[in-house]
Amino acid sequence: MKTKTKLKTSHRWATELKHDRANMARLLAGVKPDGRRGRYKLFAASTIKRALAANQQRKRARRDLTDDLLLEKVRGLELRNAISDGTLVPCSKVSAIFDSHIRQLNDLIHRKLVDEWPSECAGLDVQQIRLKVRKFIDTDIASGMARMRRDIERL
């Protein structure tokens, strides 16, 4: 899946993060922009985080509380962007897919081992039984796993 990188001007970031525009411009002054639109410099959220970290190192003696707040705001925004881009997916949906596929596969294996194969395999030699089992592992189990992967990839 293609991930969108959201680049914005420092004023745009300040508005979105409800941060002071002058402070944001000061923070990003001298920082290499990630892109340009005409004469405007564009920055990514990760660049703001790096600039904040550098800023905090510069004034190690007095930690600015508003920097911590801005950092959390940027983190929240990055999380929401990752969710809308599809980089992050809900745990609940992934576990629902796992549960349903794994249950189906386990039921199938249990049915084969306990109900079907004991009578089907009576009278067969080891090689014939192994051929049967090998076919089952390579087709049914492996394709069940592949189906599960496809489903969780589609989320």
Place this chain on the structure above:
Amino acid sequence: MKSPADRFVEARTRKLKIVNDKLAAAYLNRGEYLGSFDKLTPLSLGIWEKRMHEEWSLAVTSLDIPSSRGLGRRIYDAAMKDHQAMLKASFNEE
């Protein structure tokens, strides 16, 4: 002594951190979980291979139908235990 403004900013940061932590905990990184899935699939197939292809197929030939059903049940339970141990080991490693 912290000023009321500092306390306000601190409280907002704390609140936002809780919201962000909850959000981060409720979501999984697609690349990471697909990577884990790809790592665990061959291990799982290996368990079934060992339990069914090697053990069950060899032992079942000398048994009657009711005994082979019991053997099937035991092999299935053993494979489930192997899976649990494998998952535990994989996630402890990470």
